[in-house]
Amino acid sequence: MRFEVTILGCGSAVPTLNRSASAQYVNVLERHLLIDCAEGTQLQLRRYKAKFQKIDHIFISHLHGDHFLGLVGLLSTFHLLGRTRPIRIYAPEKLRDIIDLTLHGFNNKLNFEWQLRNLNFKNKELIFEDNLIEVHSFPLKHRIDCCGFLIQEKERERNIKKDKILEHNISLADIPDLKRGADFTANNGDVISNAELTEDPLPARSYAYCSDTMYSDATIVAVRNVDVLYHEATFTSDLASRAKKTYHSTAKQAAEVAAKAEVGKLVVGHYSARYKELDKFEEEISPVFSNYVLAEDGLKIKL
């Protein structure tokens, strides 16, 4: 059951030839999601062989250009490639007019519908769910309204041990209750405990995306115990005052959020274009939080 994140761009406001600006493609149980959509995202999706025609949900964290300027181009390409399936966009409300006006420049109507759901910048909110996954947005602390996103599998039902079905002559009709944890009463009146019949399901996995943001205790609450946390690390600590002024984080602060939130793994990215090498990021993170990885374009993270 796949849950995989592909980093499409790990750079920040000024894209470079090695680091595109922010975008991530998430395949979670064959739901195909795009988080942020910087200029050039449609080519990054091709480059890293994402199933980009299957994307049905696009989450835009905020309206700095390095997080959304590729969106109209992507919608246009969907249209030209014959898409008819609707698409849902979760973004700041202002984006609606930007998309409308830009497409109006084209004098062209898309072949498919797009809907935009405004994000809540005050509180955590469930913005999408189906039978298998949930997506929440939660406020980040940036210069302009900005949200992080939390993508979670729903708790799965218990797994029934196959040999017990035969052993106790369990009927199909009984199975849904057992999967939800009920005990089983056999024809002879014996009660067999659920624990004997079933196994714990695989734990529900979770991924949180936090870009762009300065260090914030609220983020720690929002991402507590996630399996993988992507947290921006625009600067190293020698530029901590610049990070604060621009509402960004240092690598050390990203590690502190990961440690305090007790996440499974930390991925950092959104590096300022001034950093060619990332050694200093490693030096800052490793003493604070050991299970980390430095994002690079094309990196795939399996949960």
Place this chain on the structure above:
Amino acid sequence: MRFEVTILGCGSAVPTLNRSASAQYVNVLERHLLIDCAEGTQLQLRRYKAKFQKIDHIFISHLHGDHFLGLVGLLSTFHLLGRTRPIRIYAPEKLRDIIDLTLHGFNNKLNFEWQLRNLNFKNKELIFEDNLIEVHSFPLKHRIDCCGFLIQEKERERNIKKDKILEHNISLADIPDLKRGADFTANNGDVISNAELTEDPLPARSYAYCSDTMYSDATIVAVRNVDVLYHEATFTSDLASRAKKTYHSTAKQAAEVAAKAEVGKLVVGHYSARYKELDKFEEEISPVFSNYVLAEDGLKIKL
């Protein structure tokens, strides 16, 4: 005296990993111009080592996304890299609101001024000139308002033969008249013909950009005798009806325009993404016009 065109993107509406969408960088006598600005142009400028911080004039042919969606990102990058010099944009008027609204999403004012001059879609018009060059726009025939651009050196003054200055004791004050073709009257009253004193200047060079357009006799008039013509060739002739329907040209039609306009060299591009190989383009063009080149991303054309 450099006059060089760099093809930044030779693809059409759907960009691919091998062919970006439309943009060209022109260095004409150290005037740095950008023609069209598709998504990803700022990276193509870096990739092909254009002096992109020196660009002062941006010409946008029309408002299909593959010709302008990289503009706001480029302006944003200029801003972030500290630009303060103003920039002039020549484009359909609607683009003004698109830029304004998109930048407003950023909540950010650029450090430099930008001015937009609306194009004339009815008649050829001089849209920029300085002491050395002129740029005209001229209408193309496309689904929406669209202009081509003609970039020309001004006629240069005549070159004075250095040995004649000493021989006839010509003063500095006389030189401007001689450069403009006047004869010289020596102190003794002798008249020396200009032809004896000067040589023809190098001919003024010219470049025309025609994308997007269907075949049009008006184009032939507009680009007559240019040294280099870039003409779109979205399709091959087997798709001539599709070319007509979408207001594009076939490779053969591009060659016909070049031949009838008696240009020096033809460059074709704006290929539909369906063409992986370009052999059929060569087959169509070569019988009609021999001095041609097929554009590819990064190609530099020296005039």
